Amino acid sequence: MKKATLLLVTSLVLLPKLFGAHKIDETLSQDHTYEKRLPERTYNIDGWNVFGDIRAGLLKYDYQNSPKNPTSLNKGHTDSKGFYVVPKISLRSPDLHGFMFQATVVGATDFGLNDEDYESRNFVFDPKEKKSFTLLQEAIAYYGHKNNRVLVGREELTTPMIDADDWYMLADSFELARYSNKQLKNTTFNLGYFNKMAGVWDSGANGTEFHSMSEASFIDPYDKNRIGNKGVYFASALYNDKKHHNLQVWEYYGVDTYNILFTQYDYTNLINSFKYDAGLQFIDFDDVGKLADEQSHTHIDYQLYSARFDGKFDNGFNFATGVSKFSDGEGQGATLGAWGGYPYFATGMIFHFFEAGSLRDASSYKAQLGYGLKSFDLPNIWVGYRYTYFDLNPTYSKSSNNLDQNSMMLNGFRVSYTSKKGAYFTGTYESVDLDNEPNTYSLRLIGGYRF
Numbered sequence: 001m002k003k004a005t006l007l008l009v010t011s012l013v014l015l016p017k018l019f020g021a022h023k024i025d026e027t028l029s030q031d032h033t034y035e036k037r038l039p040e041r042t043y044n045i046d047g048w049n050v051f052g053d054i055r056a057g058l059l060k061y062d063y064q065n066s067p068k069n070p071t072s073l074n075k076g077h078t079d080s081k082g083f084y085v086v087p088k089i090s091l092r093s094p095d096l097h098g099f100m101f102q103a104t105v106v107g108a109t110d111f112g113l114n115d116e117d118y119e120s121r122n123f124v125f126d127p128k129e130k131k132s133f134t135l136l137q138e139a140i141a142y143y144g145h146k147n148n149r150v151l152v153g154r155e156e157l158t159t160p161m162i163d164a165d166d167w168y169m170l171a172d173s174f175e176l177a178r179y180s181n182k183q184l185k186n187t188t189f190n191l192g193y194f195n196k197m198a199g200v201w202d203s204g205a206n207g208t209e210f211h212s213m214s215e216a217s218f219i220d221p222y223d224k225n226r227i228g229n230k231g232v233y234f235a236s237a238l239y240n241d242k243k244h245h246n247l248q249v250w251e252y253y254g255v256d257t258y259n260i261l262f263t264q265y266d267y268t269n270l271i272n273s274f275k276y277d278a279g280l281q282f283i284d285f286d287d288v289g290k291l292a293d294e295q296s297h298t299h300i301d302y303q304l305y306s307a308r309f310d311g312k313f314d315n316g317f318n319f320a321t322g323v324s325k326f327s328d329g330e331g332q333g334a335t336l337g338a339w340g341g342y343p344y345f346a347t348g349m350i351f352h353f354f355e356a357g358s359l360r361d362a363s364s365y366k367a368q369l370g371y372g373l374k375s376f377d378l379p380n381i382w383v384g385y386r387y388t389y390f391d392l393n394p395t396y397s398k399s400s401n402n403l404d405q406n407s408m409m410l411n412g413f414r415v416s417y418t419s420k421k422g423a424y425f426t427g428t429y430e431s432v433d434l435d436n437e438p439n440t441y442s443l444r445l446i447g448g449y450r451f
Contacts, residue, residue, distance in 0.1 A: 062081035103115030104138035161341035172199030256289035300331030349412035
């Protein structure tokens with residue numbers, strides 16, 4: 001019975017993580033951080049498990065556009081800075097004949113230290129209210145039996161295009177129902193429905209509260225009002241032979257909004273002390289239903305083709321490279337990064353694609369070099385540099401004063417620390433050089449302790 005309970009607890013904890021792509025290191029290509037996932041550290045009280053996280057962050061974004069005298073430069077984004085603390089506490093029930101329950105409460109506060117004028121781009125508080133808040137982030141009812149898993153409630157969930165994106169200050173959470181089946185060898189099938197989400201960084205609504213997926217999208221407000229509150233159905237099939245081949249196909253159907261077809265194949269291999277991952281990715285975005293009719297103010301119809309080659313050596317060195325090509329179609333600004341999904345192979349460490357006028361018919365190229373300091377008896381520290389170049393189409397990409405934009409260059413530096421005892425820290429600095437806009441700079445120092 002104890003073994004069965006342990007397996008059930010493990011499946012509840014890890015199942016959301018298994019939805020993501022198989023990589024040589026699940027964080028090597030990530031845009032947000034290089035924090036390795038830590039094993040959960042729980043306190044057992046008569047079969048009930050208590051665990052949590054206390055996170056703090058110092059954020060600074062320099063757009064060369066003061067909020068005291070704002071201009072239209074850099075899309076009107078103004079300088080932002082602030083210090084925040086985000087505590088999280090979770091409670092999980094013991095196994096009750098295959099059933100388990102979990103609740104998570106999270107909060108965010110600045111203790112009144114920040115200047116509200118400088119909080120427009122920090123993405124911690126609601127951008128209008130700019131005040132501390134608490135949220136029932138998870139409320140899960142879960143059942144597992146043999147190869148079947150069913151979950152209903154609020155959950156931090158990781159899938160390629162709708163994602164908890166929890167390497168920022170506060171993770172996204174979703175009201176959903178989902179089913180998973182692993183009956184076939186090396187294969188997982190998923191079915192589900194996203195109803196609402198909360199998440200300040202990735203929601204187009206008030207992210208400190210739960211809103212429908214259509215309201216939380218980045219489509220035009222006119223279309224949101226006309227469509228009403230709609231959700232997103234999803235289905236997927238994932239195959240991993242646990243040796244070399246990993247294939248995943250995801251279908252997301254947003255009712256009256258847009259459809260996403262996501263496919264990715266990764267080939268992993270080990271040659272002596274060198275392990276590598278060669279990946280191909282294709283994503284198709286299309287408006288559907290009411291968003292596709294002639295009244296719509298938002299038009300979505302484009303494809304994104306990407307490839308990557310990542311590798312790591314036993315001596316501590318690792319690298320990540322990527323290239324992406326956007327087709328000549330509309331909708332990038334209404335879809336990229338929406339709902340927390342950032343699976344793209346060739347973006348920057350912080351700013352990504354938000355500053356360019358448009359990525360229509362654009363290409364991007366990424367080269368990253370990193371080093372783990374285990375040779376210096378510092379196995380928990382990683383340092384790295386990333387360069388990303390965006391080749392923009394000036395026909396579509398215009399500056400704030402309507403000048404042509406041909407390119408955007410991003411330089412990012414990062415140091416990350418993760419301790420098996422629960423402590424973690426990531427410091428990231430990035431600069432952006434974009435045609436006909438003032439250079440922008442960002443510094444993020446985020447750390448915490450999992451208990």
